[in-house]
Amino acid sequence: MGDLKLTKLNKSFGAVAALNDVNLEIDNGEFVVFVGPSGCGKSTLLRIIAGLEDITSGAIAIGGRDVGGLSPAERKIAMVFQSYALYPHMSVRKNLAFGLENLKFKRAEIEARITEAARMLAIEPYLDRKPRQLSGGQRQRVAIGRAIVREPAIFLFDEPLSNLDAALRVQTRAEITKLHRQMKTTMIYVTHDQVEAMTMADKIVVLRAGRIEQVGTPLELFDHPRNLFVAGFLGSPRMNILKCKVVIGDDRSVRVDVGYPTLLRTEADLASVSAGQEVLAGIRPAHFALTDGEGLPFEVQYHESLGTETYVYGNLQGKAEQVIVHQPGHFAPAPGAVLRIMPEEGRLHVFDPASELALARRSREELR
Numbered sequence: 001m002g003d004l005k006l007t008k009l010n011k012s013f014g015a016v017a018a019l020n021d022v023n024l025e026i027d028n029g030e031f032v033v034f035v036g037p038s039g040c041g042k043s044t045l046l047r048i049i050a051g052l053e054d055i056t057s058g059a060i061a062i063g064g065r066d067v068g069g070l071s072p073a074e075r076k077i078a079m080v081f082q083s084y085a086l087y088p089h090m091s092v093r094k095n096l097a098f099g100l101e102n103l104k105f106k107r108a109e110i111e112a113r114i115t116e117a118a119r120m121l122a123i124e125p126y127l128d129r130k131p132r133q134l135s136g137g138q139r140q141r142v143a144i145g146r147a148i149v150r151e152p153a154i155f156l157f158d159e160p161l162s163n164l165d166a167a168l169r170v171q172t173r174a175e176i177t178k179l180h181r182q183m184k185t186t187m188i189y190v191t192h193d194q195v196e197a198m199t200m201a202d203k204i205v206v207l208r209a210g211r212i213e214q215v216g217t218p219l220e221l222f223d224h225p226r227n228l229f230v231a232g233f234l235g236s237p238r239m240n241i242l243k244c245k246v247v248i249g250d251d252r253s254v255r256v257d258v259g260y261p262t263l264l265r266t267e268a269d270l271a272s273v274s275a276g277q278e279v280l281a282g283i284r285p286a287h288f289a290l291t292d293g294e295g296l297p298f299e300v301q302y303h304e305s306l307g308t309e310t311y312v313y314g315n316l317q318g319k320a321e322q323v324i325v326h327q328p329g330h331f332a333p334a335p336g337a338v339l340r341i342m343p344e345e346g347r348l349h350v351f352d353p354a355s356e357l358a359l360a361r362r363s364r365e366e367l368r
């Protein structure tokens with residue numbers, strides 16, 4: 001079965017510690033996406049799961065069985081690479097058959113699996129062509145087909161769409177998601193693309209410098225990042241971060257003072273903050289609303305119109321840090337104009353500047 005358990009996994013390349021104490025559980029049938037900045041260890045982790053790389057210490061189990069000493073084939077894992085890795089001199093049919101022939105599968109079984117994979121991926125018309133006679137998108141589908149025919153317990157994808165143009169990426173993304181729905185097989189997917197991570201994943205794993213920062217559903221991570229790193233990494237453009245001080249009201253409400261008459265409400269738990277404490281407030285560009293009267297004074301520098309939405313770049317009056325405000329549709333404020341902005345209800349995150357951790361929120365019951 002395709003459930004995976006990594007326990008206290010460490011990997012060093014000489015003096016370089018690529019993975020530090022990684023603990024992760026993936027359920028059978030889950031679609032899990034690894035994200036993180038360049039060099040954080042995503043590919044190394046994938047290659048370790050595949051059995052293409054040794055571990056320095058720790059354990060890796062698939063379906064409850066320790067697979068430490070097993071080859072990729074013995075692990076029942078198939079990997080799809082960014083570069084497709086097709087054999088150029090073989091036809092598509094032969095590329096699909098090759099791995100199974102090596103494993104001494106019967107001809108009829110090989111044909112049946114090729115027919116089924118070709119149908120799922122709509123590559124029947126190309127079975128007799130060579131890879132060079134295919135477009136990039138078609139080649140990637142053949143590479144996925146080669147993984148499918150092996151009927152693996154786990155599929156691994158290493159940035160499979162990065163060589164495709166924007167339109168084809170969107171289409172292939174949808175096809176892989178559909179494939180996952182049909183096959184219900186565990187899939188682990190590495191990407192740099194936030195939209196792929198948010199739309200494809202059941203669960204996202206955020207890595208930084210060889211460590212797991214947070215694991216959760218896309219919306220859990222987006223709405224409740226556990227620290228500044230995850231808050232800044234997920235969401236584009238990045239979350240705005242404002243320095244401020246905690247103000248506790250007579251009614252025990254928690255607000256933050258950014259240096260203007262308007263205080264901003266937060267849901268921070270009273271037990272986790274004290275009056276006057278310096279904190280960082282995080283507000284995503286899309287979670288600022290324009291207001292008529294009260295609000296923070298936002299001085300416009302310039303804007304970017306994307307047709308369906310507009311990003312306005314500027315700063316809070318008298319402060320140097322850049323602030324980005326998102327508005328739906330068309331919006332063309334003049335450079336130098338001062339707008340009033342307020343975070344939407346419940347959308348202000350509060351972080352401790354020293355630990356960079358998000359401060360606990362009050363429970364729903366408490367907020368009522």
Ligand SMILES: Nc1ncnc2c1ncn2[C@@H]1O[C@H](COP(=O)(O)OP(=O)(O)OP(=O)(O)O)[C@@H](O)[C@H]1O
Binds near residue numbers: 013039040041043045
């Ligand atoms: N074979 C190797 N020898 C030495 N160092 C390596 C080797 N492979 C990876 N590393 C190092 O391990 C760290 C993690 O690399 P890895 O390729 O896993 O990162 P990544 O998150 O996949 O990066 P990217 O997003 O740029 O592909 C990096 O510091 C990298 O330089």
